[in-house]
Amino acid sequence: MNRPAQPADDPADVAGRLAAALSGVPDPDWLAQARSRIVTDPASLPMLFASAGRRCGRAGLADAPGWSADEAARVLLLVDLATVTTGAELAAAVVDCYHHGDAAERRAVLKALPLLPVGDRAVPLLDDAIRTNDTRLLAAALGRYARHLDQPAWRQAVLKCVFTGVPLAAVHDLDARADGELLIMLAGLDEERTAADRTLPADALALLARLRAADAAAATGGPTTTHQEG
Incomplete structure (x- = not known):
């Protein structure tokens, strides 16, 4: 039953909304530093991705319904990574986060996919x-x-x-x-x-x-x- 497809969310817009919703997380300084580090040191992704739940908490975000703090933080890390890594290399990093992650980390990867330029990989x-x-x-x-x-x-x-x-x-x-x-x-x-x-x-x-x-x-x-x- 065809209805017009909604335009894809712009990653920068989504990242902005999630970042604003995360302003009250337990350790906002850690998140800011992690986002900066991922751009200069992409190899730090596994460690930062795994730490997000402990450093940002797992509570639901009042200003981002349907998102928990750890999910949103992890999505921001992946969106930031996509600014310096693309194509097959980015897809490989995403796949690695999924397969080495727990259920919460896997959910974050799945929710990030529409925002990442990985094609059908x-x-x-x-x-x-x-x-x-x-x-x-x-x-x-x-x-x-x-x-x-x-x-x-x-x-x-x-x-x-x-x-x-x-x-x-x-x-x-x-x-x-x-x-x-x-x-x-x-x-x-x-x-x-x-x-x-x-x-x-x-x-x-x-x-x-x-x-x-x-x-x-x-x-x-x-x-x-x-x-x-x-």
């Missing part, structure tokens, strides 16, 4: 996050960077959200990418749940209703907004 990180049973990783993997997922992988990730209770609001461009194949998959799951006296989550039922309406409109020759694969 980090798609394997999405695949890894989607395979896990960590619902917060799954939600983080389906942000804006998930546009790099091919359609079959994206559909399976949406279904996993339904199965695991991840709100579909976490899925970027859900209506724009939802298509006839997803309709079939959701309808089948709905039938299974109904036969077992269970129901789909409300947001999944709402998506199914929208997909059915689009499919009916297409069948009668009316305007349709169902996604078409290129």
